[in-house]
Amino acid sequence: MILIGASGHAKVILDILFKNEITVDRILDANPPVTELFGVPVNLDDGAQLSKETKAVIAVGNNLIRKKIAESRLLQYMPAVHPRSTVSPFAKIGTGTVVMANAVINPDALVGKHCIINTGAVIEHDCVLEDYVHISPNAALAGNVTVGECSQIGIGAVVLQGIKIGNNVTVGAGAVIIRDIPDRVTVVGNPGRIIK
C-alpha cells in the first residue's frame, strides 16, 4: 500500500491503516513537507508511472486536487475504514474513500469514490454522497440527504432530512442547512445563507 500526500490528513489515514494491520511502504508527495511520517518514508512524487496493481489511498484533503490525482493516476484505490467507525453492511462506500474514528454510516447510504467521512461524522440512512465529497468532523447529515461531487460539509454543520446539496459547494463550519443548495456556492450560518 502507498499513500499519495503527506499532510496532517495523511497522518490520520496512516493511523487507520496501521490499526487495520496494513503495511504502508511509502508516501509520495509532490512537495514533501517531511522525509518520513511515523516511520514511513516520504518520497518526492515526480509523476512517474506506477504499476496499475499498486494499492493506494489519496491522502489529500482538498476535494478538487484529490479528484485530479485520481483521474490522472490509475491505481488500485482502496478504502480505509477505522475499526471504531460504524459502517452498516447495508451501506456502500466507494474505492479510495476514508472513514475516520467514530463516524457512522447508516443503512442504504451510498458514499462515492475518494470521499472523506471525517471523525465523528454522521451519514444517516438513504443519503447519497457523490465522488470526492468531504464530510468534516462532527458534521451530520439527516436521512435522504444528497451531496454533489466535490462538495464539503464543514466541521459541526448539520443538514436536515431530504436536502439536496449541489456540486462544488462549501458548507461553513457550524452551518444549519434547511433548504436545497445550488452548485458552486459557499453557505454559512443558521439558517444557512449563500455568501459566495
Ligand SMILES: CC(=O)SCCNC(=O)CCNC(=O)[C@H](O)C(C)(C)COP(=O)(O)OP(=O)(O)OC[C@H]1O[C@@H](n2cnc3c(N)ncnc32)[C@H](O)[C@@H]1OP(=O)(O)O
Ligand atoms: C480535520 C480537519 O481539519 S477537516 C477541516 C474542517 N474545516 C472546516 O470545516 C472549515 C470550513 N470552512 C469555513 O467555515 C470557512 O469559514 C468558509 C469556507 C465558510 C468561508 O471561508 P472564506 O471563503 O475564507 O470566507 P471568510 O473567512 O472571508 O468569511 C466571509 C464571511 O463569512 C463569515 N463566515 C465565515 N465562516 C463562517 C462560518 N462558519 N459561520 C458563519 N459565518 C462565517 C465571516 O465572518 C465573513 O463575514 P463578513 O463578510 O461579515 O466579515
